[in-house]
Amino acid sequence: MTTTPALSVRSLGVNFGSNQVVKNLSFDVYSGKTTAIVGESGSGKSVTSLAIMRLVEYMNAEITSGTILFHRDASGSQPQDLTQLSDKAMRKIRGKDIAMIFQEPMTSLNPVYTIGDQITEVLVLHEKLTQDAARIEAVKLLKLVRLADAEALLKRYPHQLSGGMRQRVMIAMALACRPKVLVADEPTTALDVTIQAQILTIMRDLQQELGMAVIFITHDMGVVAEMADQVVVMRHGEKVEEASVEEIFARPQHPYTQALLAAVPKLGSMQGEALPRMDPLVVLDGNVARTLGESRQQDTARTDAAPVVEIEKLVTRFDIRKGFFGGISHRVHAVENVSFSIFPGETLALVGESGSGKSTIGRTIQQLQESTSGTIRFGGKAVADMSRAEKMRLRQEVQYIFQDPFASLDPRKTVGFSIAEPIRTHGLLHGAKAIRQRVNQLLERVGLSADQAERYPHEFSGGQRQRVCIARALASKPKLIIADEALSALDVSIQAQIIHLLMELQQDEGLAYLFISHDMAVVEKMSHRVAVLHLGQVVELGERRAVFDSPQHSYTRKLLSAVPVANPAQRQERALLQGDILSPIRKVGDEPHHMPLVQVAAGHFVAQEVGSAERLAS
Amino acid sequence: MVIAVTLIVSFAIRLTGDPAVMLAQGAGSITEADLERIREALGLNQSFLAQYIGFLRGLVVGDFGRSFMGGTPVSDLIGRALPATLALAFASLFVSIVVSIPLGIKAAVSRGRWPDQMIRIFSLIGLSFPNFWLAIMLVLLLSITFNLLPPSGMEGFSSFIMPAATMGIILTATNVRLVRTTMLDTLRSQYIMVARAKGLSNTVVLYKHALRNCSIPLITYFGLQFGGLLGGIVVVERVFNWPGLGTLAFEAVSARDYPVLQGVITVLSLMIISINLLVDIAYGLVDPRVRKE
Numbered sequence: 001m002t003t004t005p006a007l008s009v010r011s012l013g014v015n016f017g018s019n020q021v022v023k024n025l026s027f028d029v030y031s032g033k034t035t036a037i038v039g040e041s042g043s044g045k046s047v048t049s050l051a052i053m054r055l056v057e058y059m060n061a062e063i064t065s066g067t068i069l070f071h072r073d074a075s076g077s078q079p080q081d082l083t084q085l086s087d088k089a090m091r092k093i094r095g096k097d098i099a100m101i102f103q104e105p106m107t108s109l110n111p112v113y114t115i116g117d118q119i120t121e122v123l124v125l126h127e128k129l130t131q132d133a134a135r136i137e138a139v140k141l142l143k144l145v146r147l148a149d150a151e152a153l154l155k156r157y158p159h160q161l162s163g164g165m166r167q168r169v170m171i172a173m174a175l176a177c178r179p180k181v182l183v184a185d186e187p188t189t190a191l192d193v194t195i196q197a198q199i200l201t202i203m204r205d206l207q208q209e210l211g212m213a214v215i216f217i218t219h220d221m222g223v224v225a226e227m228a229d230q231v232v233v234m235r236h237g238e239k240v241e242e243a244s245v246e247e248i249f250a251r252p253q254h255p256y257t258q259a260l261l262a263a264v265p266k267l268g269s270m271q272g273e274a275l276p277r278m279d280p281l282v283v284l285d286g287n288v289a290r291t292l293g294e295s296r297q298q299d300t301a302r303t304d305a306a307p308v309v310e311i312e313k314l315v316t317r318f319d320i321r322k323g324f325f326g327g328i329s330h331r332v333h334a335v336e337n338v339s340f341s342i343f344p345g346e347t348l349a350l351v352g353e354s355g356s357g358k359s360t361i362g363r364t365i366q367q368l369q370e371s372t373s374g375t376i377r378f379g380g381k382a383v384a385d386m387s388r389a390e391k392m393r394l395r396q397e398v399q400y401i402f403q404d405p406f407a408s409l410d411p412r413k414t415v416g417f418s419i420a421e422p423i424r425t426h427g428l429l430h431g432a433k434a435i436r437q438r439v440n441q442l443l444e445r446v447g448l449s450a451d452q453a454e455r456y457p458h459e460f461s462g463g464q465r466q467r468v469c470i471a472r473a474l475a476s477k478p479k480l481i482i483a484d485e486a487l488s489a490l491d492v493s494i495q496a497q498i499i500h501l502l503m504e505l506q507q508d509e510g511l512a513y514l515f516i517s518h519d520m521a522v523v524e525k526m527s528h529r530v531a532v533l534h535l536g537q538v539v540e541l542g543e544r545r546a547v548f549d550s551p552q553h554s555y556t557r558k559l560l561s562a563v564p565v566a567n568p569a570q571r572q573e574r575a576l577l578q579g580d581i582l583s584p585i586r587k588v589g590d591e592p593h594h595m596p597l598v599q600v601a602a603g604h605f606v607a608q609e610v611g612s613a614e615r616l617a618s
Numbered sequence: 619m620v621i622a623v624t625l626i627v628s629f630a631i632r633l634t635g636d637p638a639v640m641l642a643q644g645a646g647s648i649t650e651a652d653l654e655r656i657r658e659a660l661g662l663n664q665s666f667l668a669q670y671i672g673f674l675r676g677l678v679v680g681d682f683g684r685s686f687m688g689g690t691p692v693s694d695l696i697g698r699a700l701p702a703t704l705a706l707a708f709a710s711l712f713v714s715i716v717v718s719i720p721l722g723i724k725a726a727v728s729r730g731r732w733p734d735q736m737i738r739i740f741s742l743i744g745l746s747f748p749n750f751w752l753a754i755m756l757v758l759l760l761s762i763t764f765n766l767l768p769p770s771g772m773e774g775f776s777s778f779i780m781p782a783a784t785m786g787i788i789l790t791a792t793n794v795r796l797v798r799t800t801m802l803d804t805l806r807s808q809y810i811m812v813a814r815a816k817g818l819s820n821t822v823v824l825y826k827h828a829l830r831n832c833s834i835p836l837i838t839y840f841g842l843q844f845g846g847l848l849g850g851i852v853v854v855e856r857v858f859n860w861p862g863l864g865t866l867a868f869e870a871v872s873a874r875d876y877p878v879l880q881g882v883i884t885v886l887s888l889m890i891i892s893i894n895l896l897v898d899i900a901y902g903l904v905d906p907r908v909r910k911e
Contacts (some may be wrong), residue, residue: 053815095817102808102815110809112905122816157906173816178673 004071004079006031006213007052007098007181009081011068014044014051021047022239027230029181029213033296036216036228036245040260040491041462043115044237045217049185052215053100054082056088072180078277096126099174101493103186105167109158115142115169116154122176141172145202162580163354164195171202178210185217190489191202192353193518197562219491221264222521226247226571234258245568257288258282258293260287263496265521267563274545275299276526277349278503281496291501300345300506301528306380308342308480309398310510314338314363314374316357316536320585329493335371336536337546337594342480345506347513349523349544351559352533355584357514361533362482365514366400366502396426403485405465407458416453416467420442441491442471446501463494470501474509474513487522499526520563523546529603532556535596536586542604553604621888624677624880628670631876636638660686677827682881683859687873692881695866699759700885701854702772703862706785707847709778711840713786714793722797723824726805737794744791749850770859781858785850789843800832803867807831829871833904841897 005028014022022044029035050056051063069080070093082090102108109118119141120134129137135154142150146170158166163271167187174182184203188196207214216227223244224231231248233241233256238330241254252258262282270277276298280291286478316335319328335357342348350358363369365376367383376383378394386394399422402408409418422428429435440450446467457465466486473481483502487495501520505511517523522531523544530547532540532555540553551557566569587593595607657663661672676683682692725737760780761769768777804810805828813827848863856865865883870878901908 050811055814058811058814091817091819093817094815100812100815102812104808106809108812110813110827110831111907113827125817159907174811217749394836394907599887 003030005029006071007046007215008069008071008079009052010067010069012048012051012068013058013064014047014061015064016059018063021237022051024300025066025234025237027232027238027239027242029211029215029230031180032207032211032490032493033056033229033230034207034214034227035220035402036224037232037234038218038221038224038260038495039234040219042236043234044507045219046185046236047237048234049100049183049215049217050310052082052181052183053094053098054085054087055094055100067446070098071179074555092126095122095174096177096180098181098183099179100183100185101167101170101174104190106190108170114154115156115158115161119169119173119176122173126177137176138172138517141176142169143332144168144175144206146198147172148315162195163191164198167191167195167199170203171199171206175206175210179212179213181213182207183215183217186219187216188223189218189220189337193520193579194353194558194562194587196223196312196564200564203227220564221261222267222566223397225566225568228568230557233260242480245562249566253317255287256284258289259284261566263493265492265496265499265519265525266564266566267521267560268548268565269521269543270524271549272545276503276528276544278500278507279496279525280502283493283497296507298347298503298507300510301347302344302510303346306346307343309363309514310341310375310377312339312362312377312381314361314364314376316360316369317372317421325355326573328588329454329588330585333357333586333592335364336592338374338531338536338538340531340538340541342512342514344479344512345510346529347391347506347515347527349515349517349527349530350533351517351520351523351530353518353559356533357536357584358518359484360536362484362514362516364402365480366398366482367394368400373573383388392426392616395552396422396428396476397479399476399481400476401466401469401473401486402487405462405469405489408455408469409465411457414454414456415460415471416443418457419453419468421470421473422472427475428476431572438475438574442474443468445474445505446471449479461494463497463611466490466494466498467501470498470505474505477533478511480512480514482516484516485518486515488519495522502526507553520548520560531582532559535582535592537592537607538597538605539595539607540605541597542601546601546604552600552604554609620807621674624673624884625670627883628673628876628880629666631874631879632666669735673877677884682884683877685870685878686875689877692877694862695878696881696885697910699861699863699866702860703848703851703864706778706860706862707844707851707888709749709782709788710851711844713782714789715840718790718793718797719784722794723829724803725794725822726801727799727824728785729802734798737798738780741791741794744787747788749788749794749846750786750853751856752787753854756780756784772861777858781854781860784854785847788850789847793839793843797832797836800835801828804828804829804831830904834901834908837897837900841893841900844893848886848889854863 008028010026012022012025013020013222023429025048027035037048043600047061049058050059052068063083066083070082071079116135116138119138120131123129123137124131125136138154139150142153147153147165147168161169188199191199201572218224226253228245231243231245232239233254235256241257245336246259249261252261259282278298279292279295280295282289282291314335317335318332318334320330320332321328326338338361340348350361352358364371378397383391383394409415416439419433419442423435423438429438437477439453443450448464448467456465460468460559489497502513503526506513515527527544529542530544531538532547532553534555540547540551547556548560551560597605597607600606661669673683680693682696684691685695721737725734728734757769757780757910760767767780771777810823810828813823852864852867855862856868863886867879867882870882
């Protein structure tokens with residue numbers, strides 16, 4: 001490229017105290033182009049974005065070396081070194097020439113000020129507009145990010161908006177002064193996939209319109225493939241590789257990049273295959289990417305046997321009360337008329353976006369949540385007819401793995417204690433020695449070592465903690481494990497290892513999984529059958545191959561089309577997906593219509609869309 | 619709520635002894651018959667329940683009865699003392715808020731560095747003072763040694779300074795810590811980083827974006843504190859001879875003047891209840907999430 005970059009970072013170093021978190025980092029961003037910085041947790045990518053904004057100093061970190069040159073225009077005027085500017089001079093640049101979008105749209109807007117206040121604030125500050133002029137401009141900005149009814153929106157507060165809307169407000173705020181450089185730190189990570197697709201499309205369109213240079217920070221290779229021109233791969237604070245997006249995906253040079261790309265589940269990679277496939281793991285051994293294990297078909301589902309669990313016409317609703325003495329005014333229709341069964345050795349995936357009821361189904365099966373109606377049968381017997389002892393036994397046979405491995409282990413107990421707890425509770429083994437042996441064996445089973453039993457959760461990484469949670473779930477010899485977004489909080493390389501572990505356990509122990517996830521690519525890789533949920537109802541249910549290769553319901557198709565594909569060659573010009581995620585909250589008396597399921601092929605059921613076409617396909 | 623408080627107080631107060639004996643003490647030789655006449659005149663010969671119902675009946679129409687000592691209507695006594703106490707209470711709260719918010723914010727922003735350490739040490743010292751001791755020290759220093767301020771009474775602005783400072787310092791000591799902790803929490807929020815990323819100045823970020831988000835826990839605490847403040851005022855009013863409810867209550871206790879004490883306690887509990895109501899209203903004002911749709 002011959003033009004001057006809008007921003008060039010040279011030999012940047014950032015320290016937290018004596019701990020260097022960014023080392024000798026250099027890269028450029030050009031106007032109208034996107035440089036993606038990818039890496040896993042602890043790679044220093046977010047710190048880099050805050051260093052560019054000179055916001056690291058508010059986190060007790062400091063820039064220790066290097067320059068960040070900002071070229072106000074491409075004509076070769078004198079660049080400014082952002083690392084040398086006074087805080088006052090930097091404040092004139094922040095929000096005006098260089099703006100930033102943050103990861104968590106739910107927390108990045110100030111809850112006590114209106115949307116209007118927060119957008120106009122920037123305009124009054126940098127553009128010296130009057131309040132009235134700023135409001136007019138704010139309306140334009142909200143329209144720019146495709147938000148309808150912009151005038152009314154100005155008077156609303158953040159909590160009245162959905163996550164996707166908030167992120168669009170955040171983008172409008174960042175673009176208020178038409179910045180030359182936009183830093184986007186994981187802007188879509190916390191969003192549902194259809195909303196992510198919306199935001200990405202909007203960002204790309206606006207980049208073209210305004211000719212911004214964009215620094216896009218993400219861990220998601222699919223998003224990188226879709227957004228980036230240039231890719232910087234970071235690990236442990238250092239750049240390990242930089243290349244154009246095509247090069248990175250086609251010919252990754254560094255072993256870390258190779259391992260990272262191998263670990264990314266790619267939607268569509270299972271096309272035509274009937275069974276889930278356990279792929280070999282690519283791990284980084286020193287400085288070489290090595291392949292472990294071999295490819296194997298996961299032929300574990302015993303559909304001829306009696307199902308482990310059968311769910312029939314399950315309904316779970318929550319009442320919402322207004323006021324202190326007020327009656328029930330609204331209900332959350334979390335689960336509506338859901339039926340399915342899971343066979344031994346089978347993985348059934350529940351997929352859907354927020355509010356689809358997928359987690360509630362898991363919790364209801366585990367009896368952490370009372371159902372409103374419907375039956376749950378274990379081994380042919382309805383839970384409602386079970387005695388107390390039988391229900392207790394059920395708690396042993398059904399185990400749960402939660403999303404957040406940090407929150408689901410007691411920080412004051414050793415992991416050995418946590419793993420032994422179900423053994424003691426259900427009286428499976430007696431005597432300290434026998435229990436200890438079993439705990440050690442379980443730790444080794446999940447790829448940890450027996451001597452780690454005496455350690456506390458904070459001494460483990462996220463992936464290791466999730467292994468501990470799996471060991472704890474295995475402790476009571478369950479038949480069914482409900483994994484509720486169990487992989488979502490993990491880095492992709494760790495995620496690949498845990499998928500591997502779960503499939504291995506299924507092979508060896510004949511476990512059935514209810515795999516609850518929003519990640520279509522992971523679901524494709526792991527499951528035998530898939531149920532797609534929307535507003536508490538199953539809209540499509542069938543063999544994984546049938547659902548993924550020939551999706552019949554418009555919502556399934558919408559979900560699949562929204563997933564970013566980790567292949568820049570397949571970058572699609574997708575039309576802007578319209579609409580927000582619908583809410584399952586309805587007024588009392590306004591019961592949702594149950595869509596009957598129609599069998600379109602053997603074992604492939606699709607909800608009828610007649611009469612509800614516009615609601616579901618919106 | 620009011621019923622519960624007054625019932626307990628009316629009962630407890632009668633455990634302290636016989637007011638008739640107190641009244642008669644000055645009169646030399648007293649016979650049991652004399653005492654009985656006094657009790658009858660004061661209505662003390664009735665059962666506790668009857669006395670209490672009589673008190674409640676009066677309360678409904680705003681009549682607290684008459685003082686045993688001198689027969690002045692209790693409502694007049696309270697009417698004279700209440701403004702003095704309220705003035706002092708609000709002055710103290712004002713002092714503490716005006717001092718503790720900037721100091722607490724300063725401490726939070728410079729966490730771990732010297733301004734924070736200094737503020738925390740001062741807060742610890744403030745917490746360790748008993749209020750009466752601090753009051754006496756202030757009187758010794760500012761009134762007796764330097765003769766700057768009037769040592770007692772309520773006459774003009776200068777007489778407010780020492781009592782309000784005494785209460786204010788004690789309150790500030792705790793409030794500074796509360797402001798610091800809530801501020802530290804709030805400063806970790808992402809919208810604070812977003813506000814900084816907009817290029818806003820430190821003052822705007824702290825006092826516009828952060829402070830209002832801190833205000834829910836602060837308002838809750840200041841509201842609760844008001845109750846404690848009224849308790850503490852009793853002692854401070856004594857030291858400064860402040861003509862407020864505290865002094866009135868103190869004298870009523872020494873004289874076993876049931877109606878006055880019952881009246882004072884009732885008024886105080888009504889005030890605490892209304893403060894809590896005001897606190898709930900304030901929530902809605904500062905935080906839109908609390909407002910009804």
